[in-house]
Amino acid sequence: MVRAAGVVGGATLLSRILGAVRDIVIATFFGTGMVSDAFLAAFRIPNLLRRLFGEGSLSIVFVPVYTDTLYQQGRGEADRLANSALRSAALVLALVTLAGMAMAPWLVRLIAPGFSDVGEKFAITVDLTRTMFPYIFFVGMLALCMGILNVLGHFAAPALAPVFLNLAMIAAIGIGSLWTGSKAALAMWLAAGVTVG
Secondary structure (H helix, E strand, O other), rough: OHHHHHHHHHHHHHHHHHHHHHHHHHHHHHHHHHHHHHHHHHHHHHHHHHHHHHHHHHHHHHHHHHHHHHHHHHHHHHHHHHHHHHHHHHHEEEEEEEEHHHHHHHHHHHHHHHHHHHHHHHHHHHHHHHHHHHHHHHHHHHHHHHHHHOOOOOOOOHHHHHHHHHHHHHHHHHHHHHHOOOOHHHHHHHHHHHHOO
């Protein structure tokens, strides 16, 4: 138990450090302005849904049921429950992702109403929103897998998940900056890094 707490604590510390580095890198490459505003607005939507699906209802509902099934009916039945939950979650999350991508212009108008007055800013925000929406699918599926791993006593991989997001975002900016000089294009690289991470 002490070792597990150490792993989780170390991973959390590493994630916080990399999060600070990520913020510095983003500020260095984007500064303030239209593209920075567009990215921050676009990231709010998947981040809100991440809290709902990734850290909220999916985990809260599934983990206690999985734990009870594991200890009362055995690993085989728990695995069947997990497979069923993963299939159902994949379907729901895929539908949410597709709907979000289709509704991106309306979502941007909702969370950033002033952006529609500036055509280029609005268009960039919509593109970034669509690029990052698949992140919801992956983070929701990851939340279920992390819950399963935690119940089974595997804490390292779930604790390191935020580390990989930060690394993917930093790497996306680094690689993207070699390929483009446009802030808008670099923001698309960053959005892709969010989805991959």
